[in-house]
Amino acid sequence: MAEATNRQILLVETPKGKLGSEHFKMTETTVPTLSDEGALLVRTHYISLDAANRAWMQGATYRDAVESGQVMAGGAIAEVIESKSSDFAAGDLVFADTGWQDYAVVPAKAAQKVPSMEPKTHLLSVYGVAGLTAYFGLLNCATPKAGETILVSAAAGSVGTLVGQIAKAAVPDCTVIGIAGSDEKCQWLKDELGFDATVNYKAEPVFKALKAVAPQGIDVYFDNVGGDILEAALFRMNNFGRIACCGAVSQYDGAPPSAGPRGVPGLIVTKRLNLRGFIMSDFPNEREKALKDLEGWVAEGKIKVQEDIIDGLENTPTALVGLLAGENRGKRMVKVV
Amino acid sequence: MAEATNRQILLVETPKGKLGSEHFKMTETTVPTLSDEGALLVRTHYISLDAANRAWMQGATYRDAVESGQVMAGGAIAEVIESKSSDFAAGDLVFADTGWQDYAVVPAKAAQKVPSMEPKTHLLSVYGVAGLTAYFGLLNCATPKAGETILVSAAAGSVGTLVGQIAKAAVPDCTVIGIAGSDEKCQWLKDELGFDATVNYKAEPVFKALKAVAPQGIDVYFDNVGGDILEAALFRMNNFGRIACCGAVSQYDGAPPSAGPRGVPGLIVTKRLNLRGFIMSDFPNEREKALKDLEGWVAEGKIKVQEDIIDGLENTPTALVGLLAGENRGKRMVKVV
Numbered sequence A, B: 001m002a003e004a005t006n007r008q009i010l011l012v013e014t015p016k017g018k019l020g021s022e023h024f025k026m027t028e029t030t031v032p033t034l035s036d037e038g039a040l041l042v043r044t045h046y047i048s049l050d051a052a053n054r055a056w057m058q059g060a061t062y063r064d065a066v067e068s069g070q071v072m073a074g075g076a077i078a079e080v081i082e083s084k085s086s087d088f089a090a091g092d093l094v095f096a097d098t099g100w101q102d103y104a105v106v107p108a109k110a111a112q113k114v115p116s117m118e119p120k121t122h123l124l125s126v127y128g129v130a131g132l133t134a135y136f137g138l139l140n141c142a143t144p145k146a147g148e149t150i151l152v153s154a155a156a157g158s159v160g161t162l163v164g165q166i167a168k169a170a171v172p173d174c175t176v177i178g179i180a181g182s183d184e185k186c187q188w189l190k191d192e193l194g195f196d197a198t199v200n201y202k203a204e205p206v207f208k209a210l211k212a213v214a215p216q217g218i219d220v221y222f223d224n225v226g227g228d229i230l231e232a233a234l235f236r237m238n239n240f241g242r243i244a245c246c247g248a249v250s251q252y253d254g255a256p257p258s259a260g261p262r263g264v265p266g267l268i269v270t271k272r273l274n275l276r277g278f279i280m281s282d283f284p285n286e287r288e289k290a291l292k293d294l295e296g297w298v299a300e301g302k303i304k305v306q307e308d309i310i311d312g313l314e315n316t317p318t319a320l321v322g323l324l325a326g327e328n329r330g331k332r333m334v335k336v337v
Helices: A051-056 A129-141 A158-170 A183-193 A206-213 A227-236 A266-270 A284-299 A313-324 B051-056 B129-141 B158-170 B183-193 B206-213 B227-236 B266-270 B284-299 B313-324
Strands: A005-011 A024-030 A039-048 A075-083 A093-097 A103-107 A149-152 A175-180 A197-200 A218-223 A237-245 A274-277 A307-311 A331-335 B005-011 B024-030 B039-048 B075-083 B093-097 B103-107 B149-152 B175-180 B197-200 B218-223 B237-245 B274-277 B307-311 B331-335
Touching: A005 A313, A024 A313, A039 A093, A039 A313, A051 A313, A093 A103, A129 A158, A129 A218, A129 A237, A129 A284, A149 A158, A158 A175, A158 A183, A158 A218, A158 A284, A175 A183, A175 A206, A183 A197, A197 A206, A206 A227, A218 A227, A227 A237, A227 A266, A266 B274, A274 B266, A307 A313, A313 A331, B005 B313, B024 B313, B039 B093, B039 B313, B051 B313, B093 B103, B129 B158, B129 B218, B129 B237, B129 B284, B149 B158, B158 B175, B158 B183, B158 B218, B158 B284, B158 B331, B175 B183, B175 B206, B183 B197, B197 B206, B206 B227, B218 B227, B227 B237, B227 B266, B307 B313, B313 B331
Parallel strands: A149 A175, A149 A218, A175 A197, A218 A237, A237 A274, A307 A331, B149 B175, B149 B218, B175 B197, B218 B237, B237 B274, B307 B331
Antiparallel strands: A005 A024, A039 A075, A039 A103, A039 A331, A075 A093, A274 B274, B005 B024, B039 B075, B039 B103, B039 B331, B075 B093
């Protein structure tokens, strides 16, 4: 093995308020050795950064909480160095929760083999968690119909950029509206990614702005943020509207919120709305079709893949802090090697 | 015509806080005459009382708001006295929004012909809005599966009594838990209607009580109340749980709430919940099957129909005020004639 050491980034303290790089620390240890049957030793290549990383620190979600003192959890594209599973061989590329470290031992059954492709980064963006989350949330959960008005929040983020473009590719005559946090992002969504209209939630009251850009109301809302923006959307939804509940990034980086949006459940009843929570892994049987569709749209130029690649494992904490502050456009990840 | 006058109950003032009988007044006017083509003159027999009546005073919902000075709105079983529609004849029985009055002129297309049956009151309870609301909300929206745990709030009310009994009749091996507002109601739900367990929300904290009676969590929640009880249920739902959003009676009789339940949308995402709002009329194509199923269960003794009949049009205001205070068991209605 070339490297003698394994760099690891630990969560040293569970943040009570905003996450900062001071909540992490890097240590060095030896590269782990593989003893258990059914396990893999992998070398981390690209670590995925996601708002959900912050949510994991708040407590158990669809996975155990990340506790202080542990290597920070995170999905990554990694290469198998040594395998004690007949399903994997050295050299295979996998997606697995390696955590923020150079090397990891992971159970083979928790690793997903991914195809070799260039650029490999697409395995985290359009063909990875971001692309499949956007695809399943929009098409399988919110089921938009031709001509409908589709709203997405965190529209300039990894999932949002794809939701808007998938909508344009898959839903005839739809109107796509994105909510983002700066005029520059908004302009970029319209000029580069084909969004029909945008709202800068930091510059204008969202409810009024939605009324102006979608006077006909909203049929589908892909919610990445929760909080006040979800509330504004609820009040602007049309009857029989559908909300794909993907995340609540407005509520991750601080104390848990003391209340939910007004209009729940009153508006859900009177407008006969459907709110559905999901995560990407809920749709194993749809995965193949989704990847084929995404490849087709990329090939046709209907999806422009947006990636934001930070170099160096040591920069992972600041990269996550920056993501939570809305620095990135498209899929943020860290190149480890 | 036997009566020379038409008694009407007007909403004289839109309540700001709790509804009282002082918000209504009875007047007498002449029986309306029928002039418009496509209209019906009907004689009101039984007026349905529903928590939603109060919600209509708060503003537009799935129907226009009831404004002060208007005859109070309300659905009723009524008899056609005179018809200017080829679809109806004198003597037909209909369900229509007659409002709280002896006679009404209603558009034929807004009237629904109902079969003659005895007792006619069943046309408002098990075979009317209450029965169909319970049926569609539980079976079409929340889609319970064998062995699941099903929770219903306002369990002793018109819809709740039926939700619990329909669950027992239609869902093999399910566990049915009801939330109601007194120990007497709770005992009655268990002894008479076959509920497995109950929670008296006025006597115990709901979250803890739910943990005790449903340690395995909740799969389906039929929500009639919203507010704190919805919040407690959200925190006790199992992954992939379904919530049928039928009403929010906790929030009707006062100022609109300043916030929604905590956990929205965070718990919806992490538990992959589905919340669906509905009203009974959303399922016209399922109506026939629903009525047939309900008739079968009544015939087999699996559904005991619970009705609470108040006599006299003049008592309608106090009957509604009492319903909002939780006086009734089962379907409350007013016998006019």
